[in-house]
Amino acid sequence: MFYQFPENFWWGSSTSGPQTEGRVEGDGKGDSNWDYWYKQAPEKFFDQVGPGKASTFYEHYQTDIDYLVKTGHNSFRTSIQWSRLIPDGDGEVNPKAVAFYKEVFQRIKDKGIRLIINLYHFDLPYALEEKGGWLNKATVIAYERYARICFELFNPWVDAWVTFNEPIVPVEAGYLGQYHYPAIVDAKKAVQVAYYTQLASSLAVRACHQVDEDKKIAIILNLTPAYARSTAKEDQEAAEIAALFQAKSFLDPSVKGEYPKKLVAILKENQLLPDYTDEELKIIKENTVDFLGVNYYQPLRVQAPDKRKETHPLNVDHFYQTYDMPGKKMNPYRGWEIYEQGIYDLAMMIMKEYDNIDWVLTENGMGVENEGRFRDETGQIQDDYRIEFIKGHLIKLYEAIQDGANCHGYLLWTFIDCWSWLNAYKNRYGLVELDLYTQERRLKKSGEWYRQLANHNGFEAQE
Ligand code: BGP
Numbered sequence: 001m002f003y004q005f006p007e008n009f010w011w012g013s014s015t016s017g018p019q020t021e022g023r024v025e026g027d028g029k030g031d032s033n034w035d036y037w038y039k040q041a042p043e044k045f046f047d048q049v050g051p052g053k054a055s056t057f058y059e060h061y062q063t064d065i066d067y068l069v070k071t072g073h074n075s076f077r078t079s080i081q082w083s084r085l086i087p088d089g090d091g092e093v094n095p096k097a098v099a100f101y102k103e104v105f106q107r108i109k110d111k112g113i114r115l116i117i118n119l120y121h122f123d124l125p126y127a128l129e130e131k132g133g134w135l136n137k138a139t140v141i142a143y144e145r146y147a148r149i150c151f152e153l154f155n156p157w158v159d160a161w162v163t164f165n166e167p168i169v170p171v172e173a174g175y176l177g178q179y180h181y182p183a184i185v186d187a188k189k190a191v192q193v194a195y196y197t198q199l200a201s202s203l204a205v206r207a208c209h210q211v212d213e214d215k216k217i218a219i220i221l222n223l224t225p226a227y228a229r230s231t232a233k234e235d236q237e238a239a240e241i242a243a244l245f246q247a248k249s250f251l252d253p254s255v256k257g258e259y260p261k262k263l264v265a266i267l268k269e270n271q272l273l274p275d276y277t278d279e280e281l282k283i284i285k286e287n288t289v290d291f292l293g294v295n296y297y298q299p300l301r302v303q304a305p306d307k308r309k310e311t312h313p314l315n316v317d318h319f320y321q322t323y324d325m326p327g328k329k330m331n332p333y334r335g336w337e338i339y340e341q342g343i344y345d346l347a348m349m350i351m352k353e354y355d356n357i358d359w360v361l362t363e364n365g366m367g368v369e370n371e372g373r374f375r376d377e378t379g380q381i382q383d384d385y386r387i388e389f390i391k392g393h394l395i396k397l398y399e400a401i402q403d404g405a406n407c408h409g410y411l412l413w414t415f416i417d418c419w420s421w422l423n424a425y426k427n428r429y430g431l432v433e434l435d436l437y438t439q440e441r442r443l444k445k446s447g448e449w450y451r452q453l454a455n456h457n458g459f460e461a462q463e
Contacts (some may be wrong), residue, residue, distance in 0.1 A: 010409025011454035012075035016121035020057035030087025049424035072454030089125035090142035105157035118162035220293030234304035238320035293362035347400030365413035367427025
């Protein structure tokens, strides 16, 4: 059958400044937490490739914007790098950054592409990190100033703004796991960072509407329903807590303006409540988002904590553990489960529990290693697995929309192979191949398919 999507559906992709732009001599960019960490510990990064070059968008944006057109984009999301615009985080604005972003945004608009701009994609100016980063309220104030500067400078080009991408990730990865800087394990700090990030997001929503009351602003969250291992009470309880920590800790304050009572009770009981004021809670209450971005790659499978293990409330495995479900379908390169039904389930969750707020699927995609082995005789990468991955997820999205979900777009991760955090260039996600040595770009088979998808506002597949 033909899966026809609603009119004016957003088709395109998402990326971020730190993963694409790269740095050139004299561009005025300051170090971000990633630039700093790479200098300190390059061995942590796959093949020791750091964020310095990324996919050289800073130099090749003209070519890349042409590729947005070639791959059928009517919408595109990227992010401004705070450390490029304000190199030390809260001081002077870098005029070269202003000129660069205006030129890029103008060019994208000239192509008739909807522009969605995110303000923060895991990248804090290192000068602020050094002063305590998101543990320090001064960072919240600096972020609000940065956000306001962005709105004042770039609002005419931007169709929709985003405050943060996946804010739970730096919390988990930086303060509970150890794969983002500062790579420490401290649940009390993790909670404070999460709270200050939420406050910053709400302040940005307020600033956005002060600059332009009609402009829409979102937060992007990596959501999935938490699936319990079994119907046993302990597993169900673990899944409920996992959902509170991983999803609702940002979803509820961002959409409903309030933290879930049960989450607050758990934090209180374990002496984990952050420093806060009633005035801050009022700001959160009054400045909810206009729509939601949802990133979906893998489900969250959960089991009750193993009672035999000594755990401590300062570690999340005290509350729940990841469940390694036998027989699950995997993307072996990224190590993530592929579960298309997750999209439908989260769409229903948004519909039932979040008043069917307007949303866009802002990331979904498949990272594959060593794609050169899939070239045909002309040299083009035949990434049929990526096309199948996208179709599988779009079918579930289509069904959710048929059943009333208020989703109005699909943005793939991502249009060109790009640099990824610790994994650097290990897994490639692009519709366009990037040769790291020559910087040449070339359409993959999926790039051609994606253009057809967008042009036809849907695709043909077997039921
Ligand atoms: C999301 C991030 C992206 C991107 C993507 C793919 O969580 O928002 O920045 O990196 O995941 O994941 P990875 O690059 O780790 O394979």
